[in-house]
Structure formats: structure tokens, C-alpha cells
Amino acid sequence: MAKTEIQTHGLGSGPGAGTAGDAAPAVVLENVSKSFGDHHVLRGVSLTIRRGSITVMLGPSGTGKSVLLRCLVGLLKPDTGRVLVFGEDVAALDETKAKDREKLFAIRRRFGMLFQDGALFDDMTVYDNVAFPMRLHTDLSEAEIRERVIDKLHRVGLKGGEQKFPAELSGGMRKRVAFARAIALEPDIVLCDEPSSGLDPVMSATLDELIMEMHRSLGITFIIISHDTAEAKMVADTIGMLANGHLVAFGPKEEVFREDHPAIHQFFARETQGPIKVV
Template sequence: MGVEVRVEGLTKSFGGQLIWRDVTLTLPEGEINVMLGPSGTGKSVFLKCLVGLLKPDKGHIYIEGNDVATCSERKLYEIRKLFGVLFQDGALFGSMNLYDNVAFPLREHTKKSESEVRRIVMEKIDMVGLQGAETKLPGEISGGMRKRAGLARALVLDPEIMLLDEPDSGLDPVRTAFLNQLIVDLSQDTGATFLIVTHDINTARTVPDNIGLLYHRHLAMFGPREMLLSSEQPVVRQFLNAQRFGPIGMAEEKDADELAAEAAAGVELPPLPPIPLQLTPSDGYARDTQRPPGEWCATYGIAPPPGSFQPTVTAGAMS
């Protein structure tokens, strides 16, 4: 099962460059969380702070009563065993086949026999749909298969917290859809707490239980997905609609002159797209963490965008 991750007042800078300030949020145990934000806003830096690879300037990260930001190296070594991490490029060893890549954490951190290692490795390879590819080298397979192999390796120690750094980068929409379904199925099967950094809007709209948005050196919003997907904040509307117009610029935020020019020209952001139904596990049953569609909006008196929470009609169903 997953564990709760509680972040309080986290601030990080590199030299005189502030990355973000006073980030506070809680990743509920066993839920899928997504972190959005324009490029360069420090989403990957946030992941590295959670796992203790980078130390924040201020703030706390509490996991099972331990503060990752201030604990000893010995305690941090133990805490890291709770994590599984999928890096952007899979980070596989190019000279090892997929089997040995997945087996590496078991051989490095446990004293299991090779027969037990083989049982666990083949179980994880099967979970991510790579049966029969275990003898291939990373250079002999597609980018999507490398991502799944990296995911199998991240799962091999049965982590309670899964960090996925842009798992969909470099994948076409079809492979991204398969990967999203795999993540939902793994979440249901393992009960781990997931945090996914992504730029893919469809992933953010259908996969998570909770969504956050990093922007302008702070956490603009974090909470149940319906909260963000129904938000009228200009930065949210611009990001979800993938529009040039709004507070986000090419570098990061636009200056006052640019925003004034857009306002003078009468430029308006389009309305928010409908909130889709949440992606369910492959077995068709609701997730253990799933909230009834529209519950958050109804509780807080928020009118969701028109057409929200309607089933998707496929081409096959229409014919």
C-alpha cells in the first residue's frame, strides 16, 4: 500500500535563481497525482527533492514521520527504499538486457536468491507487457518499450511511492494511451502513491485523482482533479486549452505590456473543455480511490464546463 507524502513550505533555488517558493501540498496515500506546469518551472526538481537527491533551501517533506529534508544519510537511505522512480528516458543500462536492468535493484539492495530474483523480475516484466523481450538490449527496442522496462525496474522492489518524470515524453498518442491505462492498472494492483510529472493534457484530465500546477515560481493550485479542471484562473484555462494568449509566455510569464496589449485587442481565452470521466482499470471496476463524477463540483457549488462527465462515444459504438 502507498504512504502519504506531506510537503510544507518547500523552497528551492540554485544560486540566485529561485525555482519555487513555499510549496505546500499533501499526496494522499494510494492516490494518483499529476503535476503540471510550463517547461522550466521546476517539476523535475520537485521530484528530486522528494526522493532526497536535492536538498531544499527551506521547508519539510514528511514521509512516515521522517523529514526527508533534514534526516541523516542513513535514514534517507532507508526512506528511499519506499520509492520507485521512472526517469524521463528510462535510464536503462545500455550494456544490460532488459532482464538484467529490471533485476539490478534486487541484486543491489537485497540478498534474494537468483531463483527468487527471476520470479520477481518476470512478474514485473509481465505486468508491463514485455514478455518475450527480456533478452533484448535497450538499443534494440522502441522508446515506448524502454519506458515500460524502466517502469518494471521501478516496481521491482514493490515501492509504496512511485515518481514518474514525464513517462509520456517521446511517445505517440496511442502509446501514451496504453501507458496511461497501465499506470491506472498498476495503481489499482499495487495501491502505491503515484506522482506523475507530465505535459500531456489528456493524461492530466483522465488519469489522476489530484492535480497540481507549478507556475511563476510557486504552486498555483493543488487538489482534486475537478477543482483544477473547472478552475477559471487564466493560467489554468490557457494551459488546458494550449493557447498562446494568457499569462504564460515563451520564457515563462508574460510581462505587463504583453498582457495589456492582449487585453486592448480584446483577446479572450476559450472556455474550459468538458471534464471527462476518469480512466478506470482494465477490469471495468471503479478505482479504490475513485470519487463519484461531479461530486467535488456539487459540494462546492461549482458549475462544471458544459458537457462534463459524459461517456465517450467510440466510432464502433456509433456504427
């Protein structure tokens, strides 16, 4: 099921179609394209993400990494292509139809999201921030929610301080709270959009450790967008690179590095000349 060969350009042979059900890979993209007007952001992206893997997607700014994540959860619809999440084509679901909407919400509940700024609710305590998705999406009693909030905070290394407000916390602690909220609904996949941006190297390494710990203990599949090559080397088992709308590299970390792919090389060596064009 795992795609082991390296894709050298975005229009390579597509991965096999995901089969519905539990045997399906976490995510399969087949020839996904997305334009805004005449701006072609994604141009035929195909990839397969194994369950239980940690994929780091690299790429220059403005290259469509966040657009790709939004397509995964059905917040954006690609112009062409299929977006299979556990075998279900998210791109084919129509949110205006009740039955599809139900399916879409069920799929979204399998995702946790961790964004750049943490995006905590400033007027809610730490406790209420983590409880929020459970109150919104589940019928759990307050007693059950309490147990889970404490468990999640414990997992991210926060004990006590549940009644504090985000403004009273350090940047690193806010990030931990955001992480606890991202795993509140016990998701199968956690999407992280530039989780370490704005963090100092030590804090960023702590976050990486947290990702690896959650991966080990909860078996979560991570899809991480990052600019940080050190982070990619540290946490990824799979590395992808988007450039100029194409998936220019995708595969197991060791192979991507061994192939010395020109775009990967340019990115890691911080060279201004190469296949990645500065626009």
C-alpha cells in the same frame, strides 16, 4: 487527511503536519523553497499527497517540477521548508551522518522512478535491467530475483524477450522495461518525470493504462510530472500546477477544472496570454 480545498496560490495556509507512521499521508511539503544562486526556483510550495492517489503536476518548462521531485527523494535539499515522506522529514536528514543516511536510503527504497528516456542500461539485458535494483538493494537469492523479474515483466505486459538488449526493443517496450524496473523493489510511491514525452499518442495512452493498472493492482501512489493535458485528464485524481515558482493550483481534478483556474485554463487552452509568463 486528504487536502480537498484548492490552493489558489503557493503561499496559502500550509497543510497539517504529517504524523509519523502508517497513518501519515504519502508526502507533505511545507513551505518548500529552493534557489540556485539568485534564481528562485521554488517559492514556498505546500501540498499534501494522499496515499494511493495519482497526482499529475503540470507546469511550463523550467518551472521547478524536476527540482521538486529531486527534493522528495533527498537528492536536493530545499533552502527552507519540510519534506515529509510518510511522516519523516527528508529535508532534515544529513547524508554524511550514518544514522540519517540509513533513514534516507530506507525512504528512497519506498520510491520507484520512471524517467523521460527510460534510462535503461544499454549493455544489460532486459532481465538484468529489472534485476539490477534487487541485486543492489536486497539480499534476495538469484532464484527469488528470477521469480520477481518475471512477475514484474509480466505485470507490464512483457513475456519472453528477457535476454534481449534495450537496442533491440521498440520505444514502447523499452518504456515497459523501465516501468518493470521502477516497480522492482515494490515501491509505495512511483515518481514519473515526463514519462510520455517523446512517445506517440497511442504509445502514450498505453503507458497511461499501465499506470492506472499498476495503481489498481498494486495500490501504488503516483506522482507524475507531465506536459500532456490529455494524460492529466486521463490518469489524475489530483492535479497540481507549478508556475513561476508557486503552486498556483492543487486539488481534486474535478474541482480544479470546475474552478476554471486561470493558469489551468491557460495551460489546457494553450493560450499565450495569462498568468503563465513565457520567459
